[in-house]
Amino acid sequence: MKFFIDTANLDDIREAQEMGILDGVTTNPSLMAKEGISGKDRVMQHYKQICDIVGNDVSAEVISVKYDEMIREGEELAEIDDNIVVKIPMTADGVKAIKYFSEKGIRTNCTLIFSAGQALVAAKAGASFVSPFVGRLDDISTDGMELVEQIVTIFTNYGIETEVLAASVRHPMHIIQCAEIGADVMTAPLSVIKMLLHHPLTDSGLAKFLADHEKASLAVKK
Numbered sequence: 001m002k003f004f005i006d007t008a009n010l011d012d013i014r015e016a017q018e019m020g021i022l023d024g025v026t027t028n029p030s031l032m033a034k035e036g037i038s039g040k041d042r043v044m045q046h047y048k049q050i051c052d053i054v055g056n057d058v059s060a061e062v063i064s065v066k067y068d069e070m071i072r073e074g075e076e077l078a079e080i081d082d083n084i085v086v087k088i089p090m091t092a093d094g095v096k097a098i099k100y101f102s103e104k105g106i107r108t109n110c111t112l113i114f115s116a117g118q119a120l121v122a123a124k125a126g127a128s129f130v131s132p133f134v135g136r137l138d139d140i141s142t143d144g145m146e147l148v149e150q151i152v153t154i155f156t157n158y159g160i161e162t163e164v165l166a167a168s169v170r171h172p173m174h175i176i177q178c179a180e181i182g183a184d185v186m187t188a189p190l191s192v193i194k195m196l197l198h199h200p201l202t203d204s205g206l207a208k209f210l211a212d213h214e215k216a217s218l219a220v221k222k
């Protein structure tokens with residue numbers, strides 16, 4: 001399963017890259033705003049900086065909602081770097097735009113997916129990725145992971161090549177469940193990915209190893 005990081009924060013992206021676990025980045029307008037990035041030139045520049053760090057897939061979301069504007073904006077985003085994946089919302093105009101980009105060889109990530117039907121339509125239009133939002137479904141007492149499972153089953157049934165990108169991942173168990181189900185990609189904040197590293201037996205085991213080593217060193221010195 002590919003690990004994407006869901007952020008526009010350059011320090012977090014660098015840290016994940018240095019850990020050697022980073023397969024890509026997803027952003028959205030809220031994450032860009034959180035970093036104080038606004039204005040077309042600044043946004044474009046920021047995406048370029050992210051691409052230069054990652055050297056792999058970077059989802060950049062359009063803020064247009066009308067087909068013609070999505071096309072113009074998406075083409076500009078795609079020109080920033082070969083690794084840009086144009087992120088398009090699941091709307092009728094969005095689906096049409098996905099079809100257009102797929103015919104032009106520009107990769108897309110269909111975002112804000114909350115049902116298997118939406119995922120199927122996006123895939124038929126030629127989306128490279130579909131992003132079911134796990135955490136936001138859980139927030140409204142609906143099992144988000146069940147949706148990921150449903151989409152993986154459907155895509156497997158028909159050999160659909162669109163990758164299932166589990167998004168809105170909120171805790172380490174979401175990541176494990178995505179891997180069990182067979183999601184192609186999961187995207188999460190770095191803080192959530194780092195939670196996977198910890199286990200109390202690792203901490204106590206390491207403390208004991210170091211204490212024993214220290215004891216042995218002192219004995220030699222005496």
Ligand code: E4P
Nearest residue numbers: 006026027028136167168169
């Ligand atoms: C997906 O690409 C989105 O950027 C993201 O995963 C949304 O997550 P949230 O529900 O935690 O905002």
